[in-house]
Amino acid sequence: MSRPTVLEARSLTLHRAGTQVLDVPALDLRAGEVLALMGPNGAGKSTLMLALAGLLPLSGGNLRFKGTELAGRPEREAYRRRMTMVFQDPLLFDATVAQNIAAGLKLRGVPAALRESAVRAWAQRLGVGHLLARPARQLSGGEAQRTALARAFVLGPEILFLDEPFGALDAPTREALLDDLGRILAETGSTAVVSTHDQGEAARLGHRLAVMKDGRILQTGGLREVMNHPEDPFVAAFVGMETLLKGQVASSGEGLLTLRLGKGGDGHEVLAVGEARPGQTILVGIRPEHVALSLQTDKSSSARNAFPGTVTKVVPRGPFFKVELDCGFFLAAYVTAQSLAELGLEPGGAIVASFKATAAHLIRREGLDSEV
Amino acid sequence: MDLIWEGLRKALELLLTLDPEVLRITLLSLEVSGLATLISLVIGLGIAIPVALNEFPGKRLVIALLNTGMGLPPVVVGLFVTVLLWRSGPFGFLEILYTPTAMILAQAVIASPIIAGISLSALQHLPPGLRLQILALGASRPQMVWLLLKEARLPLLAAVMAGFGGVISEVGASIMVGGNIKGQTRVLTTATVMETSKGNFEVAFALSILLLVLAFTVNAVLTHLQQRNRPR
Numbered sequence: 327m328s329r330p331t332v333l334e335a336r337s338l339t340l341h342r343a344g345t346q347v348l349d350v351p352a353l354d355l356r357a358g359e360v361l362a363l364m365g366p367n368g369a370g371k372s373t374l375m376l377a378l379a380g381l382l383p384l385s386g387g388n389l390r391f392k393g394t395e396l397a398g399r400p401e402r403e404a405y406r407r408r409m410t411m412v413f414q415d416p417l418l419f420d421a422t423v424a425q426n427i428a429a430g431l432k433l434r435g436v437p438a439a440l441r442e443s444a445v446r447a448w449a450q451r452l453g454v455g456h457l458l459a460r461p462a463r464q465l466s467g468g469e470a471q472r473t474a475l476a477r478a479f480v481l482g483p484e485i486l487f488l489d490e491p492f493g494a495l496d497a498p499t500r501e502a503l504l505d506d507l508g509r510i511l512a513e514t515g516s517t518a519v520v521s522t523h524d525q526g527e528a529a530r531l532g533h534r535l536a537v538m539k540d541g542r543i544l545q546t547g548g549l550r551e552v553m554n555h556p557e558d559p560f561v562a563a564f565v566g567m568e569t570l571l572k573g574q575v576a577s578s579g580e581g582l583l584t585l586r587l588g589k590g591g592d593g594h595e596v597l598a599v600g601e602a603r604p605g606q607t608i609l610v611g612i613r614p615e616h617v618a619l620s621l622q623t624d625k626s627s628s629a630r631n632a633f634p635g636t637v638t639k640v641v642p643r644g645p646f647f648k649v650e651l652d653c654g655f656f657l658a659a660y661v662t663a664q665s666l667a668e669l670g671l672e673p674g675g676a677i678v679a680s681f682k683a684t685a686a687h688l689i690r691r692e693g694l695d696s697e698v
Numbered sequence: 699m700d701l702i703w704e705g706l707r708k709a710l711e712l713l714l715t716l717d718p719e720v721l722r723i724t725l726l727s728l729e730v731s732g733l734a735t736l737i738s739l740v741i742g743l744g745i746a747i748p749v750a751l752n753e754f755p756g757k758r759l760v761i762a763l764l765n766t767g768m769g770l771p772p773v774v775v776g777l778f779v780t781v782l783l784w785r786s787g788p789f790g791f792l793e794i795l796y797t798p799t800a801m802i803l804a805q806a807v808i809a810s811p812i813i814a815g816i817s818l819s820a821l822q823h824l825p826p827g828l829r830l831q832i833l834a835l836g837a838s839r840p841q842m843v844w845l846l847l848k849e850a851r852l853p854l855l856a857a858v859m860a861g862f863g864g865v866i867s868e869v870g871a872s873i874m875v876g877g878n879i880k881g882q883t884r885v886l887t888t889a890t891v892m893e894t895s896k897g898n899f900e901v902a903f904a905l906s907i908l909l910l911v912l913a914f915t916v917n918a919v920l921t922h923l924q925q926r927n928r929p930r
Contacts, residue, residue: 376830379834381833406833407836410835410836411831417831419849433837
């Protein structure tokens with residue numbers, strides 16, 4: 327499945343007031359792929375996106391769109407007509423919904439008759455077909471963002487940049503729009519870059535994930551790969567790997583290793599998948615959704631790691647609950663409301679936590695020895 | 699009180715009989731101030747657009763100067779334009795002192811900073827991301843500027859009204875560079891000053907009413923333009 331590269335970015339750098347706010351040595355975007363840019367506020371997601379869209383003067387670096395280097399102004403202006411961008415703020419014009427959706431077509435000199443049918447079709451596809459004559463100022467947040475998306479999609483962009491498009495929406499509105507956007511992106515086979523600080527959004531829209539911090543990309547790769555094999559504790563925490571355990575490799579072989587937990591870990595041993603030399607200090611991460619809770623140790627279970635412990639905290643997390651445990655070391659698990667009731671989980675209660683060796687992911691092997 | 703009522707009665711008479719002299723004065727006022735406003739709109743936007751869209755050292759100073767210019771005293775403008783256009787002055791060879799052209803020039807100097815200042819603030823008040831959004835929709839630079847102006851059309855028309863209001867009502871510069879010459883450079887304000895000083899209150903009343911009606915009409919037209927096509 328080797329798709330052609332649509333956009334190649336090389337050595338993008340930007341300095342502002344003496345500090346480097348962007349440093350991206352290389353980033354490629356392939357046809358039909360949705361790249362999710364994740365990172366906390368101020369990580370440089372918007373800056374990178376504007377840079378990729380050719381809308382930001384950079385300190386250095388170059389962009390290549392479908393083989394053409396975007397060196398000068400004519401190339402950049404031509405590029406701007408083949409991509410488009412939707413921002414967190416819908417930034418609609420003080421005009422009707424129809425006039426807003428038609429704006430980009432009008433700039434390209436598309437005749438009114440052709441504009442009208444395209445505008446109508448995309449308005450309907452994004453669920454604002456009944457609002458065409460409505461002034462943009464009277465729209466709700468969700469309707470406004472739908473109009474902004476229709477205004478972008480109607481142009482048939484070869485790259486669509488979505489800068490935190492749901493950042494300002496309330497949860498139910500965001501949920502509905504996420505569904506529609508995900509479906510439309512898939513139907514159109516769009517090439518897109520979407521930035522978000524929400525791992526759920528990234529997981530639902532992205533094929534590939536890039537995690538950013540301080541203007542740099544810490545890790546990029548397939549969605550599952552980054553989510554399950556973060557290379558760095560920051561990435562691990564950001565993609566929702568709630569438990570990070572540090573310890574020394576007691577033994578290893580045949581792709582499995584036994585980790586003896588360090589300080590505060592009470593000498594517990596965790597079985598994980600990976601290769602490391604005995605005596606080495608390593609870090610393993612466990613996603614909360616991979617931790618199962620039961621009242622007794624289940625001997626028949628395939629989970630190789632089972633630890634009795636006590637519940638320290640139960641936190642509602644939308645559709646499920648996060649349960650924090652003390653098993654001699656910290657462990658976090660997600661459970662449904664039903665399991666919560668069945669297991670009678672409450673702070674102070676005893677419980678057995680188990681997870682498979684394949685759920686304990688080796689995160690980083692280097693440079694930890696000195697820190698222990 | 700009789701003075702006022704008598705004045706108003708005679709004023710109405712002058713208006714209803716369409717006194718040719720009064721008519722000429724009115725039309726000249728409209729022509730001079732209208733042209734001055736148009737010129738000021740071009741100059742004002744010519745200054746406001748680049749200042750609003752670019753970052754450069756000294757930008758704050760330029761904005762402060764523009765804002766000061768919005769309060770330029772007409773008599774100061776009148777003095778400088780007179781000196782510049784004086785027969786022995788640097789632009790004396792143009793021989794336009796005491797002509798409507800000189801009045802248009804002086805009024806444009808008064809209205810340009812007003813229009814530039816209000817337009818600048820109108821453009822600066824647009825959402826900060828709008829410019830990038832317009833470019834991301836594929837606009838060329840001129841298209842981007844046009845869309846920004848369209849988006850700021852309400853305050854921009856307010857700028858035009860403020861500019862026109864400033865010059866249709868000023869008297870100092872017009873009398874200094876125009877000379878209030880009958881049939882040539884006499885406008886509503888200069889004529890009102892003269893008639894009042896002569897004690898011809900009824901004529902002064904008539905001229906004042908006309909001035910108000912003129913200002914109202916022009917602003918009503920501009921307001922209509924401003925609110926037209928505005929989705930409600």
